[in-house]
Amino acid sequence: xxxxxxxxxxxxxxxxxxxxxxxxxxxxxxxxxxxxxxxxxxxxxxxxxxxxxxxxxxxxxxxxxxxxxxxxxxxxxxxxxxxxxxxxxxxxxxxxxxxxxxxxxxxxxxxxxxxxxxxxxxxxxxxxxxxxxxxxxxxxxxxxxxxxxxxxxxxxxxxxxxxxxxxxxxxxxxxxxxxxxxxxxxxxxxxxxxxxxxxxxxxxxxxxxxxxxxxxxxxxxxxxxxxxxxxxxxxxxxxxxxxxxxxxxxxxxxxxxx
Amino acid sequence: xxxxxxxxxxxxxxxxxxxxxxxxxxxxxxxxxxxxxxxxxxxxxxxxxxxxxxxxxxxxxxxxxxxxxxxxxxxxxxxxxxxxxxxxxxxxxxxxxxxxxxxxxxxxxxxxxxxxxxxxxxxxxxxxxxxxxxxxxxxxxxxxxxxxxxxxxxxxxxxxxxxxxxxxxxxxxxxxxxxxxxxxxxxxxxxxxxxxxxxxxxxxxxxxxxxxxxxxxxxxxxxxxxxxxxxxxxxxxxxxxxxxxxxxxxxxxxxxxx
DNA sequence: TCTAATGGTTCATTATTTGAACTCTTATTT
DNA sequence: AAATAAGAGTTCAAATAATGAACCATTAGA
Numbered sequence: 001x002x003x004x005x006x007x008x009x010x011x012x013x014x015x016x017x018x019x020x021x022x023x024x025x026x027x028x029x030x031x032x033x034x035x036x037x038x039x040x041x042x043x044x045x046x047x048x049x050x051x052x053x054x055x056x057x058x059x060x061x062x063x064x065x066x067x068x069x070x071x072x073x074x075x076x077x078x079x080x081x082x083x084x085x086x087x088x089x090x091x092x093x094x095x096x097x098x099x100x101x102x103x104x105x106x107x108x109x110x111x112x113x114x115x116x117x118x119x120x121x122x123x124x125x126x127x128x129x130x131x132x133x134x135x136x137x138x139x140x141x142x143x144x145x146x147x148x149x150x151x152x153x154x155x156x157x158x159x160x161x162x163x164x165x166x167x168x169x170x171x172x173x174x175x176x177x178x179x180x181x182x183x184x185x186x187x188x189x190x191x192x193x194x195x196x197x198x199x200x201x202x203x204x205x206x207x208x209x210x211x212x213x214x215x216x217x218x219x220x221x222x223x224x225x226x227x228x229x230x231x232x233x234x235x236x237x238x239x240x241x242x243x244x245x246x247x248x249x250x251x252x253x254x255x256x257x258x
Numbered sequence: 259x260x261x262x263x264x265x266x267x268x269x270x271x272x273x274x275x276x277x278x279x280x281x282x283x284x285x286x287x288x289x290x291x292x293x294x295x296x297x298x299x300x301x302x303x304x305x306x307x308x309x310x311x312x313x314x315x316x317x318x319x320x321x322x323x324x325x326x327x328x329x330x331x332x333x334x335x336x337x338x339x340x341x342x343x344x345x346x347x348x349x350x351x352x353x354x355x356x357x358x359x360x361x362x363x364x365x366x367x368x369x370x371x372x373x374x375x376x377x378x379x380x381x382x383x384x385x386x387x388x389x390x391x392x393x394x395x396x397x398x399x400x401x402x403x404x405x406x407x408x409x410x411x412x413x414x415x416x417x418x419x420x421x422x423x424x425x426x427x428x429x430x431x432x433x434x435x436x437x438x439x440x441x442x443x444x445x446x447x448x449x450x451x452x453x454x455x456x457x458x459x460x461x462x463x464x465x466x467x468x469x470x471x472x473x474x475x476x477x478x479x480x481x482x483x484x485x486x487x488x489x490x491x492x493x494x495x496x497x498x499x500x501x502x503x504x505x506x507x508x509x510x511x512x513x514x515x516x
Numbered sequence: 517t518c519t520a521a522t523g524g525t526t527c528a529t530t531a532t533t534t535g536a537a538c539t540c541t542t543a544t545t546t
Numbered sequence: 547a548a549a550t551a552a553g554a555g556t557t558c559a560a561a562t563a564a565t566g567a568a569c570c571a572t573t574a575g576a
Contacts, residue, residue: 002261002297002301002563002564003260003261003262003532003533003563003564004261004262004265004298004301004302005301005304005305007262007265008301008302008305008307008322009305011326012305012326014326014329015329016329016332019329019330019332019333020333022553022554023553023554023555024552024553024554025553032534032535033534033535033536034535034553034554034555035533035534035535035536035555035556035557036533036534036535038554038555038556039260039533039534040262043260043262043263043266044262044266045362046263046362047263047266047267047270048361048362048364048366049266051361051362052362054403054405054406055463057553057554060330060333061326061327061329061330061333062330062361062362063330063359063360063361063366063368064361064366065323065326065327065330066327066330066331066337066359066368067359067366067367067368067383067384068269068270068272068319068323068327068384069319069323069324069326069327069328070327070368070369070383070384071272071273071274071277071319071383071384072277072318072319072320072321072323072324073324074274074277074383075277075278075318075319079324101321101324101325102321103306103309103320103321103322104303104304104306104309104310104320106306108306108321108322108325109325110321110324110325110328111328125325125328125329125332126325126326126328126329145312147312148312205313260532260533261532261533261563261564280522280523281522281523281524282521282522282523283522290565290566291565291566291567292522292523292524292566293524293525293526293564293565293566293567294564294565294566296523296524296525297564297565315522315523
């Protein structure tokens with residue numbers, strides 16, 4: 001692994017649940033030597049990517065990340081644009097909503113809204129989503145360049161549950177169906193007991209730049225409820241796409257595959 | 259410079275105004291060899307810190323940054339907490355507002371609201387602020403540990419304008435005054451013609467974790483206007499601190515220097 | 517068609533990174 | 547109160563990864 005990769009992998013040890021870690025702990029988890037770990041952390045700290053609590057000596061992610069994220073947001077203001085819509089939709093559906101952004105052919109979750117109820121699906125910000133086995137992934141693949149789609153279905157498709165579809169042709173069918181329907185459906189393909197629907201958020205070139213998904217326990221998911229959620233999520237994803245680009249969804253869509 | 263530092267310095271070439279750059283351009287600006295630059299970019303891309311436009315081959319900041327920034331935000335939700343208050347204050351004051359976060363003893367701007375008027379102060383997201391010559395810096399230094407304050411005033415203080423106060427003792431006086439007043443005032447200390455007031459945002463331990471500032475052209479800044487803005491910005495910074503920590507501002511404040 | 521500019525790659529040379537062993541500080545146990 | 551343990555941080559010879567001049571490929575423009 002490159003030194004840069006090592007440094008970044010240190011950053012990836014920090015999670016919502018464990019946002020602060022000590023030097024020894026970081027070294028242990030990363031598998032790097034303590035001296036190496038420290039040197040990397042110091043390099044990261046110099047640029048504000050991590051900071052150290054003056055009191056506890058624990059390290060945590062730094063504001064330098066916020067800063068760069070804001071610069072990106074200025075170009076792709078998905079989060080800012082989407083937030084009000086997501087909040088509204090979350091209030092209406094009372095199920096877990098998550099917004100994911102495309103980056104280098106992967107999807108990663110950048111925002112989550114959880115309903116205030118006991119039995120709900122939990123999704124963590126920062127999670128990478130497999131493309132073939134999540135509603136978000138299918139919705140995304142329904143609006144990507146041919147080459148990206150091919151690459152996504154090229155490798156062996158991991159079976160996460162007994163329900164995961166691992167046959168590329170069947171996945172393609174699901175993608176085609178999602179494209180026609182306007183939203184994707186995934187029944188327990190990634191996690192047992194979780195049903196999801198998702199819509200694609202399109203960029204100015206008509207290709208997907210992110211997805212919006214609703215994840216709910218299967219016990220609360222009748223066929224009718226799924227369809228209702230699907231329509232809702234698709235409508236909001238459409239709305240976000242239009243706000244983001246200042247153009248009609250169909251105009252955007254027609255721009256892809258041209 | 260460490261390899262990690264080099265990689266991060268590549269990220270820092272991207273700005274709001276130039277969010278997308280080509281390989282040769284990045285190499286030229288960073289001063290690194292093209293091969294080196296490329297290798298670093300590939301390492302960064304592997305972790306979603308940059309992404310490459312499939313069409314134009316230009317590089318831009320990636321969603322991996324958004325992801326990590328969100329994890330940080332979960333711990334220090336300054337931005338989320340502050341945004342509605344900032345927006346409201348921006349509407350009322352009709353001047354430039356900027357929110358900065360403390361990171362490793364520096365302040366960097368993570369959000370800006372500009373008024374819709376021709377003559378206004380422009381601040382860029384991502385800017386680092388000198389501590390001795392900005393209202394934000396003074397407000398920050400009024401609520402930091404003794405050691406941080408000493409470090410900030412130790413080096414030579416750069417004169418940015420003819421108005422910049424570069425005598426450490428005078429700066430200390432300004433800090434003391436800000437602490438008593440509840441907000442700081444900076445008259446053209448960083449840029450000619452710009453007047454700013456700022457309030458500190460406190461963390462759970464009573465020390466500053468960020469600042470909120472109003473920057474206005476001096477031509478619109480009477481003594482009375484400055485005082486009014488100062489009181490407003492201090493009140494909002496207080497409010498944000500309380501929301502953030504769920505405790506009264508004075509309770510927080512008393513916790514520091516204990 | 518030719519030229520120039522950019523993206524991307526190779527591999528021997530060079531410089532940075534590595535990690536075992538060390539100290540220092542702080543918390544915990546006896 | 548002394549002993550022990552555990553974590554933070556440092557050092558320097560050895561090992562490894564980074565470097566960059568020169569290369570090719572593709573695209574844009576003259």
